[in-house]
Amino acid sequence: MTHHFTRMAAFAIALSVASPLVAQDTPDADTVVATVDGKDITLGHMILTRQALPPQYGQLPPEVLFKGILDQLVQQSALADAYEGDAPRRVRLAMENEERSLIAAEEVGKVLENGVTDAAIEQAYKDTYASAEAETEYKAAHILVETEDEAKALVTELEGGADFATLAKEKSTGPSGPNGGDLGWFGKGMMVPEFENAVVDMESGAISAPVQTQFGWHVIKLEETRVKEAPTLDEVRDELRAKVEQDVVKAHIDALVENANVDTSGSEGIDPALLMNLDLLE
Known part of the structure; x- marks a missing residue:
């Protein structure tokens, strides 16, 4: 209606x-x-x-x-x-759903008003960043080729003084080739394990031996490294507020449901496809 x-x-x-x-x-x-x-x-x-x-x-x-x-x-x-006559079943059920939803939303609003405070956000910041270890980030470039022999030949050229970016543009089959193989900055977990392990063990300015991954053979140049500082509270305040809101509401709901007398046995054996049967509302 x-x-x-x-x-x-x-x-x-x-x-x-x-x-x-x-x-x-x-x-x-x-x-x-x-x-x-x-x-x-x-x-x-x-x-x-x-x-x-x-x-x-x-x-x-x-x-x-x-x-x-x-x-x-x-x-x-x-x-x-x-x-x-009496209101149709679908109207009564819709009104019950609407009342349940609106009152539940009011309860959520109260929980958020009381639980999401500046102190809670500051505590979430401490929990997330205060004890976190400093993360090293890497800036690297690579040349991707199909075979180990091709990769070895590239290493030889580079050791002989060839320009890395020029070779990457000429030889690399990867999408970064046109940019001289530049991969930009990345942290741990952003590259496949074989590539990451090779980079972590390198020194800035070094050229790797051929490294095999699922994509082919790589010759890697580590440009530089840096330590990623923890963000300030203001930089992540909105993100932390959203997390606190989610955690506070979830904890409140979990506690209410756990303490409620809930019996869902009536749902057992019901065909889930019946959710699409609007005739049942008539």
Whole structure:
């Protein structure tokens, strides 16, 4: 039924013409903006309806939105009053889901408000970076060829004074060849193990013996190394805040579920494909 109301909202807003409204001194969420057969429609109802609209409606002038939303709620109220009999099962279930979701979100908001503090973020920074070992990064270039003999020949040329970047452009089959074999800066774990092990054992400016990996044979030149400093708190504050939020909410949920009397035995033996069977809601 929701898609019917969405189309009705679009229709109402598109056709609405702003009209003067009776102003109140201090309107709030409980301010009644209309009644339909004695049932109140409040400013709070309108605000929540506005929040649920697709983003493109935000481009409309406020007075058009106001009139369109009010028309929508009046129409919905009249339609709801005209409905005879009990609410369909799908409506009751949807309302239960929506209430559960909204209240759960309120609880999450409280948890985040109380648990995500500057002190918690600072502690996360200490836990993550204070005891972390300094990481060495490497700047290297390589020439990739298919055979060991080709790699040995390159080493011989380089030992004879050939320019590494020139040979890489001429001989390398890897994607870095056109850039003279330059791989930029990288840390441990970013290269395949055979390549990384060779680089770690090299001194700056050195040329490696041929190194075989799954990609072929490499001749490596280690340009330089540096120690990667830990980032400052301000540099990673947003990242740490997100982690603290995730950890706080997860811990709270895990504790609640663990202490709750949860019985999921009713789900045993149910075909998961039934999730697609909308006929069950009728």
